Amino acid sequence: NSFDEECDYLFKAVLIGDSAVGKSNLLSRFAKDEFCLDSKPTIGVEFAYRSIRVGDKIIKAQIWDTAGQERRLVVCDITRRPTFESLQKWLKELREFGSPEMVVVLVGNKSDLAQSREVNLEDGQRLAQLEQVSFMETSAKENLNVEEAFLQMINRIYEIT
Ligand code: GDP
Numbered sequence: 001n002s003f004d005e006e007c008d009y010l011f012k013a014v015l016i017g018d019s020a021v022g023k024s025n026l027l028s029r030f031a032k033d034e035f036c037l038d039s040k041p042t043i044g045v046e047f048a049y050r051s052i053r054v055g056d057k058i059i060k061a062q063i064w065d066t067a068g069q070e071r072r073l074v075v076c077d078i079t080r081r082p083t084f085e086s087l088q089k090w091l092k093e094l095r096e097f098g099s100p101e102m103v104v105v106l107v108g109n110k111s112d113l114a115q116s117r118e119v120n121l122e123d124g125q126r127l128a129q130l131e132q133v134s135f136m137e138t139s140a141k142e143n144l145n146v147e148e149a150f151l152q153m154i155n156r157i158y159e160i161t
Contacts, residue, residue: 014064015027015075025141027047047063084127087127088127105134105135108136
């Protein structure tokens with residue numbers, strides 16, 4: 001994953017969502033296979049690279065834990081309902097200010113805490129259908145669906161590139 005590694009494409013993508021939904025940990029799980037139970041709030045910007053193969057192409061994904069690009073994983077915490085309500089607010093802002101080519105994947109993180117769930121899978125799926133995007137539940141902690149969520153986004157970017 002070095003900076004100079006050869007690749008066919010470089011995609012930039014961004015994670016957004018309320019505080020403490022797990023954005024930093026999804027990023028570190030995807031890029032470094034690391035998880036931190038008491039991670040500190042992100043100050044400033046952080047990004048990580050990871051190269052993946054799509055078909056016969058190597059795509060380098062540069063993923064930012066902040067705002068400012070057109071490709072986004074919008075993350076909520078399934079154990080805190082208000083972070084799900086915020087998804088709609090984030091989406092509305094993205095629609096107003098984003099480009100039509102925007103790629104958005106909705107993520108309900110912390111699926112390992114299903115016993116404290118405040119957001120049903122169906123709620124996420126319904127919102128995604130309404131917004132014509134996809135929804136996935138992940139756990140950065142247990143490494144569930146993290147890869148799939150990022151690959152979903154990277155593949156969609158690839159489709160429209
Ligand atoms: P951010 O503010 O959205 O970047 O959130 P962080 O990645 O800093 O995570 C906030 C807190 O949630 C930290 O204490 C993490 O350890 C925890 N966390 C993140 N992802 C998960 C997960 O999938 N499951 C559980 N149980 N905790 C998580």
